[in-house]
Every structure is written in C-alpha cells, then in structure tokens.
Amino acid sequence: MTETLSVQALNRATLARQLLLAREPLPVAEAVGRLCGMQAQEPKPPFLGLWTRLHGFQASDLHAALQDRSLVRATMMRATLHLMTASDYTAFRTTMQPMLDGALRVLGDRGKGLDLQKVVPAARSLLEEEPRTFNEVRALLQERFPDVNDRALGYAVRLCVPLVMVPTQDRWGFPRTSRFTLADTWLETGPVAENAIDELMLRYLAAYGPASAADAQTWCGLASSGEALERLRPGLRVFSDDKGRELFDLPDAPRPDEDVPAPARFLPEFDSLVLAHADRRRIIADAHRPMLTTKNLRVRAVFLWDGFARGIWETEYKRKVATLRMRPFEALPAAAVDELTVEGEALLRFLEPEAKETVVAVEP
Template sequence: MADVLSLRALNRATLARQMLLAREEVSVVEAVERLCGMQAQEPKPPFLGLWTRVAGFEAAQLHTALQERSVVRATMMRGTLHLMSARDYGALRASMQPMLDAGLRMLGSRAEGLELDKVLPAARVLLEERSRTFNELRALLQEEFPEVNDRALGFSVRMCLPLVMVPTDDRWAFPRTSEFTLAGVWLGVPTSDDSSADALVLRYLAAFGPASVADAQEWSGLPKLGEVLERLRPQLRTFEDEKGRELFDLPDAPRPEEDTPAEARFLPEFDNLVLAHADRSRVIAAAHRPSLTTKNLRVRATFLWDGFAAGLWELERKRKVATLRLRPFEKLPKHALNALTAEGERLLGFAEPDAADRQVVLAGD
C-alpha cells in the first residue's frame, strides 16, 4: 500500500523543489534548470521569481545569462513563452511538438491553403539570413504565399520551428517587439529531435513532484502522459494524497517534514508554482483559486504565508513613490503581516531601486 502524503507534506515538498523554503546559493542557469523553466511572456516576472528564490540575486545576472546564451526565452510548456536553460531547451524542445502541433487547430478556417511542408522551409531560410520580428517575417512570407492568411503563417512558424527570442539591453530584458531566430543558429548546436516525453516528465517531477498524471499534463499541455509514467514506474516512487490519488516522484527527491518552517514569499504574476498542478490545493485553497486569474487570463501575483497562497499583491509607482499593496484572502495575524511587510520592503528595494519612498500597505488602508 502506498504511503499517504498530507496536504502540508505535499506543500513542503513542492516548496523545497521550488527553492521557496529558503533562498539558495545557485547560479541563474542552475535555478532556471531546477525550476524546469519559468513562464516569461512578460518581462518582469522572471526577474522577480528569481529574486524570491536565489540568494543575492541581481537583475544583471539574468541579463548576463541571456546575453551569453546560457538561458533562452522560447515557446515551451502549454505553448507559452518560458525562460529555459540552453541545455534544457535543446534537449526538451522536441517533446513539446505534439502539443504545439495540436495548437494549430486554433487557426480554424484561417489555415485554409496552409502547407507546412512549404511554409516552414521558407521561414527557415529567412531566419537563417538574420533574426526577424514576427511582423517582418509575416510580411515576407505573405509575399511568397499570398493566398494564405498572414496570421496563420506567423503562428505556424511560431509553433512548429524551434525559435528563441534575441535579448536586448532593456532593464527587464524583453521589449514588447522582439526579434526571433532559429535556436540552432543562436546556440550554435541543433536541438535534439527526440520527441519522447520521458526526460521532460522526470524533470517535471524533480521541480514539482510528487505529482499525478493529471498534474503533469496540466503543466506541460501534453496528453497521454499516463503512458509515460507507466513506462517510468519502475524507477519512481509512488504515494497517495489524502483524496486517494496516485502520485509519482523521484526516489531521492526532497520531501521535508510537514512542519518545516516556510517564510513569507512573494511570487510574481504567472509564476509556475500556481500553474503546475491540476489539483492546486497544495499551494492555494480551492475557495481562493478563482481570485488568481483575471477575465483576460492574467495570472495575478500572490504572496505565501506558511507555505500557502494567502493573498494577492500589486506594485504601483507614482513619481518617486513605490507602493506594494497587499490584498489578503482572509485576515492575517499581526506576526504574519509584520513578516510580509519586511519581505515586501525588500522586494520594493529590488523592483524599484530608484524610488525615493517605498511603502507596503494593506488594501483599503
């Protein structure tokens, strides 16, 4: 009979993998690899996500990793932009392709006349010449394929070719209009063509386990991972959660005691901690989960108290004054507010270093 892991035990195991029990002395590349990527469709969240996990993190460290090409920004899990180490992107990108191919169904009637066997080679030639924005790439492809919808041309290239974004020197590294290039050109080595999901699933468990089949599928966007986990079962440990669901994990992965202390932490928007499981109760109570996402599908920034999402936060800058506003889900004890205020002040120092005045306030005060 499998051992049963309590909700708090799952919480502490996940926080340990996510470097949220204590900031750790690791490089940016190692941190991004341990997290198995960081969602990065917007510029600021990955910087804040690394700050909350890595001891002594400075923005320049991520800038350097991007410029040195040891970290890349590219389409990966769930078809969204992620930061990945160059090693992981090269090794794992092909395992995403079935999900990315399925995403082409979103085009509907706009895909009329789209022939991937002609469009993708043409796009490769254009991208091998030099990096390009998607506006530029669509226009050039439209000249060659005038009968095909320009958005269908661009989307199919984004989904079906291994592309990375060229970093810039902007403060948060990713401008709104960015150039893309072929990963093999940018990194100097081709990406692996191994489409097996075995390595991806093992990396997921290392970063987010113990986890169920449904959890792994929710995080990756890939279907049928039950077959992969069955194949991997002999090299894994299995547990049950309090609801009787089977969970898989690496044998030697950290699983701290459930009473292990968890300090106050601030997570940025779109943080994978709150997106990486089908059952997210190990991080956020079901009653509060609807508060995480806006109507236009933005994933709000959250703060953790005692290891669980205890509220939302937002940062506002007016002239020289930076304000971090806390919106707790429920009333917090004074010692929790004191700890969150102290951590919030440190966050403001990182995110708004040139502010003349910084303050942490409760919403409504």
C-alpha cells in the same frame, strides 16, 4: 500499503524543490534548470521569480546568462514562452512538438490554406537572413502566401519552427517587440531529434513532485505524460493524496516535514508554481483559484504566507515612491502582515532601487 500525503506535506515538498523554503546561493542558469524552466510570457516576471528564490540575486545575473546564451526565452510547455537553460531547450524542444502541433487546432477556419510543408521552409529562410520581429515575419510571409491569414502564418511559425528570442540591454532583457532567430543559429546546435518524454517527466517530478499523471500533463500539455510515468513506475516512489489519487515521485527527492516553517514570499505574474498541477490545492485553495486569473487570462502575482497563496499583489511607482499593495483572499493575521511587509519592502528595493520611499499596504 501506499503512504498518503496531506496537502500540507505536498506544499512543503513542492516549496523545497521550488527554492521557496529558503533562498539558495545558486548560479542563475543552475537555478532555472532546477526549476525545469520558468514561464516567461512577459520578460519581467522571471527576474522577480529568481529574486524571490536566490540569495543575493541581481538583475545583471540574468542579463549575463541571457547574453552568454546559457539561458533562452522560447516557446515550450503549454505552447507558452518559457525561460529555459539552453541544454534543456535543445533536449526537450522536439518532445514538445506533438503538443505544439495540436495547438494549431485553435486556428479553426483561420488556418484555411495553411501548408506547413511550404510555410516552415519559407520562414526558416527569412530568419536565416537575420533576426526578425513577428510583425516582420508575418508581413513577409503574407507576400508569399497572400491567400492565408497572416495571424495563422505567424502562429504556425511560432509553434513549428524552433525559435529563441534575441535578448537586449532593455531593463528586463527584452523589448516590448522582440526579435526572434532560429534556435540552431543562436545556440550553434539544433534540438535533439529524439523524443525525451521519460527524462522530461523525471525533471518535472524533481521540480514539482510528488505529482499525478494529470498534474504532469497540465504542466507540459503532453498527452503522453501518463504513459511515460507508467514506464518509469518501477524506479519511482508511489504515494496517494487525501482523495486517493496516485502520486509519483523520485525516491530521493526532498519531502520535508509538513510542519517545517515556510517564509513569506512574493511570486510574480505567470509563475509556474501556480500553474504546474491539475490539483493546485498544494499552493492555492480551490475557493481562491478563480481569483488567480483575469478575464483576459493573465495570471496574477500572488503572495505566500505559511506556504500557501493568501492573496494577490501589485506595485506602483510614482514620484520616487514605490508602493506594493496586497489584496488578501481572506483577513491576514498580524504575524502574516508583519512578515509580508518586511519581504515586500525588500522586493520594492529590488524593483525600484532609486525610490526615496517604500510603502507596503494591505487593502480590502
């Protein structure tokens, strides 16, 4: 008989794999590999996401990994920017291409006249000359293809040419307008040619399991996720959730007792944990999920107490005072406020080391 896992059990299993039951003393690149990447739509969130997961993390640790090229920031899962290990990027970039090709459909009429057989080589030639911002790439391609929408040209290059962003000494590793370069130039090797969907699914389960085929597809955007899990089925453990849905997992993956304590934690905007499943009840209640995303599709920063998302948070820095404001989804017990205040003050000291005062406040 198939074992049923409660929402609480799924929560603890996922937190264990996401380094959120206890901070671990891991090198930065190893941690990012364990997480199978971190969404990095903006440059700052991965710094916060690693601080909340790693013992003794310093911003300089991530800067060093970006500069020595063991980590890269590039378009990957769901056609969004991710922080990935260089080895994972090269291993899985080709696997992502069918999803990236499909994303071109959003261009609609703006894609009129777009010929990838001509645009891709032209873009590669421009980026072989030197790293460029996308404003520069679009302008130069527009000169060559004047009848094609410039935004369509830029979007096609983002999706169809393996690129990485060039890190700088800016505080969060990248300037507001970053330069891009060819991945095979930056890493001295290009993406492997083979589709590695089966290996990607094993890595997903290691980082986010137990999970369903729908969960896996939500995370990566690949329609072939379910077929891969079926091929892998003989070597996996199979569970069900409280709604009878089938969940896959690695046989030896951690599945701690559902009552194991979970510490207060602050997750940054766009954290992959809140985006990696179709059924997100293991992290955030369905009733609270609409509050996770803004009208312009920004994924808000959330805080966890007893393992689950209990509200959103933001910070402000004025006149040497660093303030963290929590907006709970529901009233918090006193114990939660106490634990979150301690954790919030530590986060503010990381974010604003020159602050003379730190304030953690709970707002309606």
